[in-house]
Amino acid sequence: MLSLELADISVTFPGLAAPVLAIERLSIPAGGRVAITGASGSGKSTFVNIVTGLERTHRGRIDWSGTDLNRLAESGRDRWRAAHVGLVMQDFHLFAGLSALENTLLPARLARAASAEIVERAHYLLQRTGVQRPEQRIETMSRGEMQRVAVARALLRKPGVVIADEPTASLDIESGEAVGSLLLELADQEQTTLVVVSHDKRLTDRLRRKITFDLGRIVGDTGLMEQAA
Amino acid sequence: MIRFIVADLRKYWLGSTVVVLIVALAVALGVAVTLQERALRLGSARAADKFDLVIGAAGSENQLVLSSVFLQASPLPLMDGHVLAKLAADPRVAWAAPIGFGDSFTGYPIVGTTTALVHNLADGLAEGQVFAREGEAVIGSGVALKLGDVIKPMHGSAEEGGHTHTELAYHVAGRLRPTGTAWDRAILVPIEAVWDIHGMSDHEEAEAEPDHDHEAAADEHEHHADADAAITETWDADVPGLPAILVKPKTIADAYKLRQEYRAGATQAVFPAEILTRLYATLGDAKRVLFAVAIGSQVLVAASLLLVTVMHVAQRRRQIGALRAFGAPRGALLAIVWLELFVLVAIGIATGFGVGYAAAMVISQAVVDGSGVAMPVGFAREDIGFAVTLLGFSALIASVPAILAYRQSPASALRG
Numbered sequence: 275m276l277s278l279e280l281a282d283i284s285v286t287f288p289g290l291a292a293p294v295l296a297i298e299r300l301s302i303p304a305g306g307r308v309a310i311t312g313a314s315g316s317g318k319s320t321f322v323n324i325v326t327g328l329e330r331t332h333r334g335r336i337d338w339s340g341t342d343l344n345r346l347a348e349s350g351r352d353r354w355r356a357a358h359v360g361l362v363m364q365d366f367h368l369f370a371g372l373s374a375l376e377n378t379l380l381p382a383r384l385a386r387a388a389s390a391e392i393v394e395r396a397h398y399l400l401q402r403t404g405v406q407r408p409e410q411r412i413e414t415m416s417r418g419e420m421q422r423v424a425v426a427r428a429l430l431r432k433p434g435v436v437i438a439d440e441p442t443a444s445l446d447i448e449s450g451e452a453v454g455s456l457l458l459e460l461a462d463q464e465q466t467t468l469v470v471v472s473h474d475k476r477l478t479d480r481l482r483r484k485i486t487f488d489l490g491r492i493v494g495d496t497g498l499m500e501q502a503a
Numbered sequence: 504m505i506r507f508i509v510a511d512l513r514k515y516w517l518g519s520t521v522v523v524l525i526v527a528l529a530v531a532l533g534v535a536v537t538l539q540e541r542a543l544r545l546g547s548a549r550a551a552d553k554f555d556l557v558i559g560a561a562g563s564e565n566q567l568v569l570s571s572v573f574l575q576a577s578p579l580p581l582m583d584g585h586v587l588a589k590l591a592a593d594p595r596v597a598w599a600a601p602i603g604f605g606d607s608f609t610g611y612p613i614v615g616t617t618t619a620l621v622h623n624l625a626d627g628l629a630e631g632q633v634f635a636r637e638g639e640a641v642i643g644s645g646v647a648l649k650l651g652d653v654i655k656p657m658h659g660s661a662e663e664g665g666h667t668h669t670e671l672a673y674h675v676a677g678r679l680r681p682t683g684t685a686w687d688r689a690i691l692v693p694i695e696a697v698w699d700i701h702g703m704s705d706h707e708e709a710e711a712e713p714d715h716d717h718e719a720a721a722d723e724h725e726h727h728a729d730a731d732a733a734i735t736e737t738w739d740a741d742v743p744g745l746p747a748i749l750v751k752p753k754t755i756a757d758a759y760k761l762r763q764e765y766r767a768g769a770t771q772a773v774f775p776a777e778i779l780t781r782l783y784a785t786l787g788d789a790k791r792v793l794f795a796v797a798i799g800s801q802v803l804v805a806a807s808l809l810l811v812t813v814m815h816v817a818q819r820r821r822q823i824g825a826l827r828a829f830g831a832p833r834g835a836l837l838a839i840v841w842l843e844l845f846v847l848v849a850i851g852i853a854t855g856f857g858v859g860y861a862a863a864m865v866i867s868q869a870v871v872d873g874s875g876v877a878m879p880v881g882f883a884r885e886d887i888g889f890a891v892t893l894l895g896f897s898a899l900i901a902s903v904p905a906i907l908a909y910r911q912s913p914a915s916a917l918r919g
Contacts, residue, residue, distance in 0.1 A: 319918075328828055328914040349833055356830025363917075367825035371510030384504060384831035384839075427829065 275304035276358060276434035276467050278325060282334035285320055285490075295320040295490045297334075302467065304339070304434075307458070308497070309478035310471040312487030318471045321487070322439050325469070326359050327351030339434070356385050360428030360466070362457070364440035366420045368412045374400060374419075375408040378427045392430060399426035403456055418449030425456055435467040436460075442474045454480060504835065508843050515815075522811065523851040529804040530855025530893065531862060533797035537889070538863035538880050540790045544783055546870075546878035547573075550684035551775040553624060556750040556758055558586065558765050558772045567771065568778040571747045573876065574612045574685045576604060576659075582770050584742030590750060591738055595757035598623060599750045601742075603697045606656040606668065611646050613656050613690045615697030617736050620749060624679060624686055631677030637696040638730025640673035645687035645875050650675050654690060656700065670700045671730055683877030693734040698743050801893075805900055812844050812904040823908050824916025833909050841898075841905035848897035852890065 280300040286293045295317040323329035327343045336343040378396045382388040400408045403422040442450030454477040461468035486494035559567040560582035569575040590599040600620035606613040654673040752758040765772035867878035
């Protein structure tokens, strides 16, 4: 499980006067269950990119249990992300022509991390997420099934944190519920920190802490109130 | 990774096929030009191999070689017949054979000569025997006649509106083994018979250009020719005028001496190989032009490939970005994009070599059918260099989109 400490984060884009994301301090403890909400353009996606190391800031600190992403070079961040972050995205990003199992294993295989143990774990995770036929071609699956394959892929390498970016936005209500439950159950079972970016209230209400973004700033954090209380 | 590339190529199979085809055609063009040029060079050099020294009347060297080695009909000036007698008696000469052209039969040139040439042209006879009488003929391996068939010589060729000789008909007595030269399509007959038909023997005075006057003369009177007359092949000073004599000198030194001796005055002596080398030098320029065209087409193909692949990578920004977001190392993505394109181009190059080879074979077969000159199509050591250069170049081309994919930011790729 990983904890996150953000300090002095400011992301600006050329041509924009106000920063798209500005966070003075934010702390997420290991094992936290955090929902990030906000309107589109509130800086949620930038937040995901920053804390996963997909994008870098030139100032401040992004400290995951002692590893400051701002001090890592690009390939270092890639390696760190591969080993510690499980990503689930709105658009699944699964690859047609490959089976559910092959999709689950693809990033690990490309990183030459697919040991026999990992392959076995892929089988287990697909079973656990309710994917009936791991050999089935991904493009023949329903969207709900696809997102479950994506969840299995995210958990494959036992990440310290699972970050889900609008995981239910492209699913119907029923599938969305199922994927939400799966994320919460598996985060408990696999003991990872869970960060869910979503404006799906049915999903965010199920998480212990809710952080609200607006215009790149944190405007609400139920966790702070808890700490204060 | 391989599975991923295969799945990816299958997804874009149409585009992949087109890329392979374009590369294959461009490569095939270059390969065919190279192979065909080499085949022409080897084939004609081999054709000239048997003919160490050719002696004829002073005139065009090229024409003398083309007529004697490749049997391309052209009116050659005649030299004095006593040259043959002199050569036959020369101790430096292994054998000397006169050749006389002018007649043909259903498109095959009829060549008057002696048994010396028949014995030395090919590795012996495939069937039958060498001619012994004036009415007998030996055919090349490529002549579509059987033993015993009757050959009615036609003066000139049918295309030129020649007339058929009535004085004499030959019977096929033997067939030579294949030589891979123009002589495979020739009908060899005793030169005495040719002289008889054309009214040049029996001490009838050979005029300056009897061949040319002959057409008129033939209409006026029949020349005497006896099909059963045994051939003697003894040359006295009254041998009629000859267009060419093939000479086999005993040693290389003899060859040079003989050439020196017969170069002056009314005769010329040439080494066919030397004349051909000069002709190749001219051909070489044509080859360079063709090859430049082939290279140009390959450059165009390379440019269009670059365009296609850069677009391809642009279309797949999201896919590449996602793979990185999920933890695929940049090096692996570089390898995927590079390998995918390189595999396509390599398949195209391999196919191109196959197609080019097949095309060269087809062209060579057409040449064999037309002239009898075998054109051996084959790859040589330098082709490996060509293939390696192509592969190296495609490896370079493939790295452009790979580096583009490597450099793009995953976050912006996912946004786009």
